[in-house]
Amino acid sequence: MPELPEVETVMRGLKPALEGRRIEGVLLKRPGLRFPFPERFAERLTGRTITSLSRRAKYILVSLDSGDILLIHLGMTGRFTVLSPAGARNLGEFYFEAGAGEGGEGSHDHVVLGLDDGTRVIYTDPRRFGVMDIFPEDETTSHKLLAGIGVEPLGNAFSAEYLADRFRGKAAPLKAALLDQHVVAGLGNIYVCEALYRAGLSPRRKARTLVRRKGHDPRLNALVHHIREVLSDAIAAGGSTLQDFAHTDGEAGAFQQRFLVYDREGESCQRCGRKIARLVQSGRSTFYCRKCQS
Ligand code: ZN
Numbered sequence: 001m002p003e004l005p006e007v008e009t010v011m012r013g014l015k016p017a018l019e020g021r022r023i024e025g026v027l028l029k030r031p032g033l034r035f036p037f038p039e040r041f042a043e044r045l046t047g048r049t050i051t052s053l054s055r056r057a058k059y060i061l062v063s064l065d066s067g068d069i070l071l072i073h074l075g076m077t078g079r080f081t082v083l084s085p086a087g088a089r090n091l092g093e094f095y096f097e098a099g100a101g102e103g104g105e106g107s108h109d110h111v112v113l114g115l116d117d118g119t120r121v122i123y124t125d126p127r128r129f130g131v132m133d134i135f136p137e138d139e140t141t142s143h144k145l146l147a148g149i150g151v152e153p154l155g156n157a158f159s160a161e162y163l164a165d166r167f168r169g170k171a172a173p174l175k176a177a178l179l180d181q182h183v184v185a186g187l188g189n190i191y192v193c194e195a196l197y198r199a200g201l202s203p204r205r206k207a208r209t210l211v212r213r214k215g216h217d218p219r220l221n222a223l224v225h226h227i228r229e230v231l232s233d234a235i236a237a238g239g240s241t242l243q244d245f246a247h248t249d250g251e252a253g254a255f256q257q258r259f260l261v262y263d264r265e266g267e268s269c270q271r272c273g274r275k276i277a278r279l280v281q282s283g284r285s286t287f288y289c290r291k292c293q294s
Pocket of ligand 1: 269270271272273274289290291292293
């Protein structure tokens with residue numbers, strides 16, 4: 001499943017091809033993805049100019065000159081292909097890996113946007129857990145999928161003080177507390193495992209144990225630092241490209257080779273040599289070192 005860095009990578013890949021372009025045609029090849037497409041979906045997109053792209057949590061937000069926002073979630077296997085017309089504009093090598101997209105004709109190609117410069121943007125999603133919706137911009141904070149989402153982990157509001165405030169009195173394991181989307185937006189399993197290892201914190205300790213009567217355990221500062229760092233490193237590497245995921249230009253991201261604990265059960269810890277352990281928390285695998293993380 002794409003996590004925050006992958007979504008950021010896809011958004012950044014789409015940006016140069018979409019921003020400033022007018023949508024001339026919309027082809028919906030089925031009535032919906034995870035949910036039915038909203039009413040008049042194609043009509044509200046057609047003829048509109050794309051003013052900007054951004055990301056909130058794991059959602060891509062496409063702003064239109066009508067004041068509407070097109071919201072996109074990639075689900076488990078959603079991906080985009082940008083096919084630029086030969087010579088129309090140099091968009092770089094936008095294509096998709098062989099066999100995965102067929103120019104909008106493939107059985108898993110569900111949405112095709114035709115842009116005014118001849119570019120076609122194709123949304124492919126074999127498992128169809130993706131989401132597309134359209135809503136007025138002023139509903140951004142109240143939209144059912146966006147309301148109550150926590151701070152962005154790469155934004156200025158994310159700090160040790162913020163976490164201490166949210167962790168006060170919380171008996172949930174630290175890992176679960178960090179995965180709570182109401183606390184931190186878009187933070188997923190892989191990057192929480194990696195950040196906890198780098199910060200030397202056990203995923204099992206109660207979140208409240210890092211909070212002091214006044215202030216917090218200094219390791220909370222380290223945790224914030226490492227969360228920002230693992231996410232930034234992954235974005236710089238172009239996302240981790242696990243399983244079915246690939247980003248818009250079809251290149252595999254390189255970050256997964258750099259995971260220190262994730263998916264490394266039984267391998268030696270790079271710090272102490274003990275075997276990396278795995279446990280299941282809230283239905284998700286946690287990878288950690290019993291010696292280095294407390
Ligand atoms: Zn260790």
